[in-house]
Amino acid sequence: MTRSTRRTRFLIPLLLLVAWLGLGGAFGSYAGKLGEVSTNDSAAFLPQSAESTEVVRLRKAFERDATLPVVVVWQADGGGRVTADQRTAADSALRAAARVPGATGAFSPALPSEDGRALSGVVALRADLGRTVGDSVAAVRTQVEGVPGSTVGLAGPAALQSDLGSAFAGIDGILLGVALGVVLVILLAVYRSVVLPLLVIIGAVFALGVSCAIVYVLAKHGIVRVDGQIQGLLSILVIGAATDYALLLSARFREELQLRQDRWTAMRIAWRQSVEPIAASGLTVALGLLVLLLSDLTNNRSLGPVGAIGIGCAVLSALTFLPAALVLLGRAAYWPARPPADGRVPVHGIWTRVAALVGRRPRATWVAALAVLAACAAFAPTLNAQGVPQSELFIKKQPSVTAQQLLSAHFPGGSGNPAVVIAEVGTAERTTAAAAAVPGVSGVRPYTGGAPDGPARVADGRIRLDVTLADAADSDEAMATVQRLRAAVHAVPGADAKVGGYTAQQFDTRTTARHDRTTIIPVVLLCILTVLVLLLRSLVAPLVLAATVALSYLATLGVCAIVFPHVFGFSGTDPSVPLYGYVFLVALGVDYNIFLMTRVREESRRHGTREGVLRGLTATGGVITSAGVVLAATFAALGVIPLAFLAQIAFIVAFGVLLDTLLVRSLLVPALVHDLGGRTWWPARLAADGPAGRPRDGGPAGRDAPAPLADGVGG
Template sequence: MNRRTDWTPGRWLRILLPTAVILVWFAAASFGGPTFGKLSSVSSNDQASFLPASAESTEVRDWQQKFTDSNAIPAIVLIESGSEIPPTALAGYAALGEKLGAVDGVQQPTGSATTAVAGPIPSKDGRAVEFIVPVVDANGVKTVVADLRTVVHDNLPADAQGWVTGPAGLTADLVNAFGGIDSILLLVAVGAVFIILLLVYRSVVLPFLVLLTSIFALTAAILLVYAFASWGWIKLSGQSQGILSILVIGAATDYALLLVARFRESLGEVESRWTAIGRAWRASLEPIVASGATVIIALLCLLFSDLNSNRSLGPIAAIGIVFSLLSALTLLPMLLVLFGRAAFWPFRPRFTGEEHHEASHAAGASVRGLEGITGLWRRVGTLIASRPRLTWVAALVLLGVCIAWLPQLKANGVSQTDVILSQSDAVDGQKVLARHFDAGSGSPVVIVTDEAKATATLAAVTSTPGISSASIYVGNVNPTDRPAGPPPAPVVKDGHVLINATLASQADSDSAEQVVRDLRDTLPATDPGVLVGGVTAIAFDTNVTAQSDLAKIIPIVLTVILLILMLLLRSILAPVLLIASVVVSYAAALGVSAFVFNDVLRFPGADAAVPLFGFVFLVALGVDYNIFLMTRVREESLRIGTRPGILRGLGVTGSVITSAGVVLAATFAALAVIPILFLVQIAFIVAFGVLLDTVVVRSLLVPALSYDIGGPIWWPSGLWRGHRGSPSRIVHSESAQQSR
């Protein structure tokens, strides 16, 4: 290490600098902390709002606004009786309909109607009735549905059961499932990280310093995300809210562990805590900034997505990584320098001096580069040095076995009733609804067609398999209050009419999506300008767009990360091999996930966005660990040569990178406490993928392959040219700097 770069600030600066930095972060936390509980108020889980404007179902949604001037979401109130309901009892059920219509947030009637609630509508088997309740309070769906359930519970006839389901009921239960994302998720993640840090460092103080760094980064990020969401600059959803918390805690802890490892190493070489933190900060700056920049840029590549939920996650998560970087490089150094060796109590690192440090490196090693390395990482290094090719081939075969299950991954989307993994009144109600009514009632397919072609289009819709009934929209008229006489005239807007078609199957099922495909294929023959939308079409368009995003964004992310690695390592071959390794690791993680999802957990499928989110997180974060490793390998290679440098880089970074991987896996695994299928699947894919990358790819595949290749790994940099000429020249140059 070049001692001339060591610097100890004056007394007043040693007092003022930590004080100023810590006060700034405390101020950010004091504002951001209370904002954490407010994120839900600017969060939306409406699937339709995440579709691009060009999607066909989005165009239909815009047309619906012209026809209805209402954002009403239908809730279906279903009453199932233990015996057949006589027609004379329907009058009593009508009273229930009026009480449902009186709930705050339900659409108010127009004209002479007493309520906007449609019903009671008896089932054909006479054992159930349903009400269609239009909920207009889009931001308060959870509260409105809860009130509707209270009314149903308090007014149930004897020997009857009731449910509130349909789009509004499912949305409310989805919001309830996300309810623990503000508190439970954070507590589980922080608790897991604390226990791991306690076991790894056997220190009482250090886990608190690292977690304080992570939590302050999260509070500052939340403050900015909340502001952007409230100003309408970004769209925040429950899933992006949960991912933000996990990503910041995991990433900030990873960066902190790298700095802590360097600080502990420096405390053994120098006595001054300020000199030690200066050395640690300079040594950690390049890999931490490079790692953070890689993740940030990879996340910002999501801006190329056509799906608004993907596009909004990019800047939200990138903001989190920015504050993780800032916190690890500003707040943590000041905390460490304040505590000094006491941060590692009760196992404080002792000052032994650089001469003793260098002598310990040179002692007792039969393999060059493993001097001073003991335990597991000495054994791993010895294995790589003795059998490099066998090691990386065996690692590659293991990954190949995992990849074999990849074709079984069913990431074509799942029905909304399968998204919620906890008990759901709406999901239960949908199952009962399918027993007595057309399962798609309350969630019609909406068709926009030319007025002149309305009759022909209606006939084509009615004849389509999977459609039980269809009618032209005639205004907000309650079917149960419709007067006798000729039917009302259709509502016409800009020369177009709406057709509402009831599906025979559940609106979010695969068979319902097939009906949407069939309608879009056949109806243009009747009206070339016809549009098909509705709840089912929204889900279908979301899946199609997500799959298109996957094919578009993966090449962009890989190219960007490859360029960053080339700049960082001053090489072409090494970055190409690193990118290839994380892609193989990603494919292996998806393969094992497919096996677990299908054969162990028996999931019905996976959200179409799961492979894309898994790719972005695993590739960006997987490259992080390779950056931590290879920057140290390059540093050591300049000093002692490539092959010894690979062994030494692996040995000195092995424990810290493994700890970082375990921490990140634990934080992402915490997502599984939220009973949402998408988050549980992301939790497993990323947690398992990070462990696979840390244990197999970074510990065995990359170092063994690099060792087997040797000096050419740095092609075409000056380090490679030095190996081609006189490797001793590089070593001598570095030794000369060390001696000055």
């Protein structure tokens, strides 16, 4: 090798490393800055075509200065009745609260409940407070706590938004720290190396920084919307995916180092053999996420491109930064357990035994695995995905939830969250009468802009009515009332009435989520099948892989249907959880099958399909299983954010990835492929396979024949 060649070999990875160090230094801080352009306003993520979303647009004309209400509720201590002095003190407290920073000055006087044991009033905050809404809510609380002989609570949209902000306060530091810490501990334990885990973590952090910078720019210019949930999912996706891809490449490099002395040649071969499965895996996940653009829910549509950007950065880091670092360090990257250059293929003890089991009893193996998955999947239809009540929105009890329960105990269940009806002003009396006659409606009053005795506001020839529901705003009964309310006011001639508000938004979101599942799931499956067909040059293998991963997803839903209510105490599941779970699990589950089957195809070209699948399983078993454990642990880190939605996503993905890694990829798929033999690659046929998948050399190909695995098989 000439000196010029050696210099070039050294220069290219060094330049890549310097480039990534520059990117990391320039964009690393954006993982923390993304919160500056995120919003936790649920109104920003409503279905685009829903009636409740149109009401959000129409009601802005009635609110000359958009407001965010805080509902204050006082309950008399000891179950007694509210006194005149307490009511006077409450009025004074509301007047003082309306002057705190962030308040508009508007408030309603304290009104007693029908049972006489509670008071409630409303303080209006500015709607543009953003991340400082918590400070204003805290200031309101300070002013209203002085009513003697009572317990006070703050409910309503502003209080809820304040609690959401508190829940997401740790998403920049705590979530990222926990996820990276978990990954580091697992890698140190599995690989018994100090340097390699650090390289993997650094590559993941660089990928996250670059992806957050891109998303920050897009969000700042209004191209995508980001909330705390999307921010958390982006971090977990990038860290998990970057780690998985890095482990696949580093394992192949280590294998090649044991076969040859030259690290440059070893990396060239490892990179060439890894680039196709890594790129295909990244493409599968990115396409699955981009299909979310078909959703009518804005947060789903935002997660699609945001997640795809993150996956693209993870692939780029794994295929550029990590190879550059590994080729410069060589065997030192695996210190203290440096791979010897003895020319022997490494032996994988446990996976050699697993492969031998699959080789001896393939049909019994896949039938047993299929039975386990089918038994779990049988419970999937019982999963309640109709939504999480507001009382269970947070994992831990939050002040706004407690206050809403206090409010509902003494006032109509929908107090603080009225349904909003907007109709033509000439039909105001008829629309009011129609709304008041609806069963489940507690009261109807025109919107006055916060002035209790002021005139009804009219905007663009329309009038707004606030309809208080008898049942809790997030209950099924309230949603049924909204449906009846819509039918009643829609029937008023000339009213052109629209019904919105919190309950209508929840109903429209639930309906849209159900529609999205039926639309998006088949498209995701079609995208995955297309990638698999192009990658494996086969029709049978992609169908087998897609079917097994889909069954694994249904089995995971079945387990969730049991675990969520009986272990975690969730009475319902967020409507978006099954869809998110499908996109993550199917796309990520296919990832591991891609890693396995590309190696199986490589081995099958030389040894025939039946021996090839055993060699492929032996070679990839350790790295894929460790990657699955890392990804599951990474998603489990979402549990540090005290929100039911993220806790449910954390469990469904973590459990599903482990199920797919340990059962589907380790036993079900290899056994099915072994049973199918050369037919796996139909309509193509590998040169090493004879008729019906029999190896040309006449070696064992029968279903129950022993696998020809000697000490050195695998990689």
